Amino acid sequence: MSKEIEDHRILNRSGNEPFSSVLERHISRRGVMHGGMGMAAMTMMSGFGLVGCSDDDDNDGGGDTPDVEPLALGFESIRGSKTDAIVVPEGYTAQVLIPWGTPLNNSVGQWSTDRRMTPEYQAASVGMNHDGMYHFPLSEESASREFIMALNNEYIDQSALWAPQGGPTNQQGGDRPVDEVRTEINAYGITIVRLSKNSDNIWSSDTGSRYNRRITTGTPIELSGPVRGSDYVVTAYSNDGTRTRGTNNNCANGFTPWGTYLTCEENWPGIFIKNSDRYADDDRLGILRERSIWGWETAASQGSNGEFARFDATPAAASARGDYRNEPRTFGYVVEIDPYGNTTSVSTETAALKRTLLGRFRHEGCWPGKLTEGEPVVFYTGHDARNEYIYKFVSAANWDPADANRPGEDYDRLAIGSKYMDEGTLYVARFDADGSGEWLALTPDATTQDGRRLSDALGIGADDMAGVLINTCDAADMLGATPMDRPEWGTVDPASGDVYMTLTNNSDRTAEGMAATYTDDASSIEALGAGYDTAPVNAANPRPDNEAGQVIRWREPSAGATTFEWNIFVFGAAAGDTDNFSGLTELNQFASPDGLWYDDRGDGRGILWIETDNGYDGVLDYTNDQVLAVVPSTVSIGPGDQAVVNPDDQAQLRRFAVGPNGCEVTGIFATPDRTSLFINIQHPGNWPADPNQNVQSATEATSGTVRPRASTVVIQKLDGGAVGV
DSSP: OOTTTTTOOOOOOOOOOOOOHHHHHHTTTTTTGGGGGHHHHHTTTTTTOOOTTTSSSSSSSSSSOOOOOOOOSSOOOOOOOSSSOOOOTEEEEEEEEEEEEOOOOHHSOOTTOOOOOOOHHHBBBBBSEEEEEEEEEEESTTTTTTEEEEEEEEOEEEEEEGGGTSOOSSSSSSSSHHHHHHHHHHHSSEEEEEEETTTSOOEOTTOOTTOOOOEEETTTEEEEEEETGGGGGOOOOOOSSSSEEEOEEEEEEOTTTOOOEEEEEEGGHHHHHHHHSHHHHHHTOBBBBOOSSSGGGGGGGGGGGTTTGBBOSSSSSSSSGGTTTTTTGGSSEEEOOOOOOOOOOOSSSOOOOEGGOOOOBBBBBEEEEOOOTSEEEEEEEOSSSSSOOOEEEEEEEEEEESSSOOOOOOOOOOHHHHHSSEEEEEEEEOOTTTSSEEEEETTOOOTTSSSBBHHHHHHHTTOOHHHHHHHHHHHHEEEEEEOOOOOEEEEOOOOTTTTEEEOOBBBOOOTTTOOBBOOEEEEEEGGTTTHHHHHHHOOOSOOBBSSOEEEEEEOSSSSTTTTEEEEEEEOOOOOOOOOOOOOTTTTOOOOSEEEEEEEEEEEEEEEEEEEEEEEEEHTTTTSSEEEEEGGEEEEEEEETEEEOOOOOGGGEEEEEEEEOTTTEEEEEEEHHHHHHEEEEEESOSSSSTTTTOEEEEESSOSSHHHHHOOEEEEEETTTOTTTTT
């Protein structure tokens, strides 16, 4: 999630041992700190061999790749920047594309910096604060020149949205105006837009394309999987518990091999309030008690059919069929969208389904695992909150290549999605100190840490899978999952199957010498312990406030495996930190890793791109948020053939781009030919330079003060070659 809207409360009261302690014991087993900083970093990586670098054929990674020339980064690391502009390496260009407010059709006028936003204009234009995104080809031949892009619009910036009138009305108290609430609802959600580039390599949106549309917090969406039709999600809007309205706080994303987009509901609890008769999951996930973050519920008397009343989940009728006590239970899911807009299995016009079997919590994103014919389809997802968990979904159906996406053909992709995503098993991860781990099945008959059946511990029916999913977090607590330091983005090397995930930060950590005390104190949400009442520092996270974060990596023997081996790939830090385990320098120092993408270049080679959402002063004083690149197969090899970024190979981790002042850099993919790299600039402070233009240079510094617009940025080489090499 963006640091602009992070919920700082700790909501995990489980008492489970957090990852900080696991990592401390993992390190102490090897006497890491006895061998100096470089050896410390390398030894932490023991646990599995690196495909393509090990002489051992039995590496549990699908076999070694053929001998090929290592991929090499083809740009020099750039210096940090503190300007109102994008900075890229010499020989590259950066172009602004589809900033907030860009029209998607001809039903509304053109954008201008003094435009007063209305519900109608916002519903027909690009939403606010771009985040995760992905591309979907119209044909295999033209995939690098034109495609449909699905884009998350994570949250709203009220100061920019309402700039012409000096800010929102009654934000702190009183009833919000209906048109303002509707406009804000329409600024959230998903933007789907056709993009193409011309002969001069300038990208633009196709205004009026039949593919262009918005899915917002007000759009009807159906539920699928075990929760669909259950009593848990019955509301006044959907008496049969099959539908809801909208998707919200969509942060990171994913995609499926059959050509659909996955968008993930993350910081959604803040739009709801419930001031009495709360469910246990209301407290576990952090539903607010009084006024919501935007006060949408205050417009309830002016709407109809629960348009705004649904944001107040306080019981107000004799049963759930007469109110919205269950409305929050229709949020917190992975949402599957057909970007091509073709479906016969979904009755709404959105071509979207909430896939409830992948769990209900604050999903950061959802990433497909290594795809192998005849094996299950796997997705990984993390709960982005302090001391929360990492999850894995394994389909019951095995992958059939006949289900792969067929660009240019109209068929029901969501029906294929139902085959793979509505039947299977959801697991949560436990990380052990010896570098191993286990996936714990979240099923009604699972055994809790204290020996009970999970359904009994949750107080639900013996076969109530919907009840497990509604209470995913409580179920994970009871099974003994490992609380992590805010799991953010993940990505998978499709050759080895290695999974990378950013653990962005966790400032709830105490100084050296503090006792490691467990807690189960539920007296105050603000005081909840989340594993430890005072999470102690450790060899891997020795700062009292772990604001720098790290990238974790793990490998599994097969798609359906319930065991894995893990290590740490790189630690964030400022160059001058005494705890700079990866030996970062001024030219690659970073903190709070967030966005992540493994850019597969074939032959088992690839680039790992790392984006940041930094709030750590040690790095923030030097540079704005950034994009870094590293080729995992070229970094130093430590004990057990472990590749890890350490002081001996700083040239392999390079700063590639820096964003403008005030922004977060997020969202990333490249065209199939790798000549265009797309990133998103979220919540910039004073950028782009020309606030009236939808297409312009991203590297031009702003002069004066402008109305900021979150935007996609396309980075290309001047010579038209592949980016990064």
